Amino acid sequence: MMFLLFAGIMLQTCIPNDALDIDGVFGVCIDTRDGNVYKTVNIGGQTWMARNLAYLPTVTSQSMKSTKIPCYYVYGYSGTDVKEAKKNSNYRKLGVLYNWQAAKIACPSGWHLPNDYEWEQLQGYLLNNGYNFDGTSGDEDQKIAKSMADSKEWKYSSVEGAVGNSDYPDFINKSGFSALPGGYYSFLKDFKGVETDAFWWGSIFLVNVTARAWYLFYDSPKLHNYVDTSDHGFSVRCIKD
Secondary structure, eight states: OOEEEETTEEEETTOOOGGGGSTTOEEEEEOTTTOOEEEEEEETTEEEESSOOOOOSSOOOTTOOOSSSOOEEOTTOOSOOHHHHHHSHHHHHHOOEEOHHHHHHHSOTTEEOOOHHHHHHHHHHHHHTTOSTTSOOSSTTOOOHHHHBOSSSOOOOOSTTOTTOOOSGGGTTTTSOOBOOEEEEOTTSSEEEETTEEEEEEEEEOSTTEEEEEEEETTOSSOEEEEEETTSBBBOOOEEO
């Protein structure tokens, strides 16, 4: 097993440190495929990457979409050169947008694309452990989005407790999930939603080339789920096996 030295701490490659049995404690993993470094965080017994996946083995032209073969996009980049795509500020900040075929194989060894149950476990834990922006518990009126979202990059919202509102500062990213609005690649072959939307694929494939996704919206206090066609390009958050 290979080890790397990062910030003065000896770390096993892409396996978080043992302190992560404590909620909100950050670890670090390094994807040995490309050297990308990810903060990781424990939330209710699950270990998530606290950054959108940025694995980019190839980059797909903006003019191409598919429900059958893996496609990899960088928001705002229309070419096919991986080195050039990685120079894009959106790649460095927001990661890669994957169609579902790419998303299901993108996570490094020891990690995987979360299924619906794992997303629901995350949602349920936050709802029932005081992560609603007003400190309440339970899912009658879901208010957990602010606790999942980083304060940066989101468009301003005046909606109480919404991701884009700076109110309730003690709840901003309280969970450590650190969501950023990475936008998406649409069926119209364009890029939309940077600053307003964060979409992540789930691993469950449904019918008629559709799959489940989970998302935050700048103007809402909730974590939503959504069914969309698998040729869309969404972000990926890996969860530890």
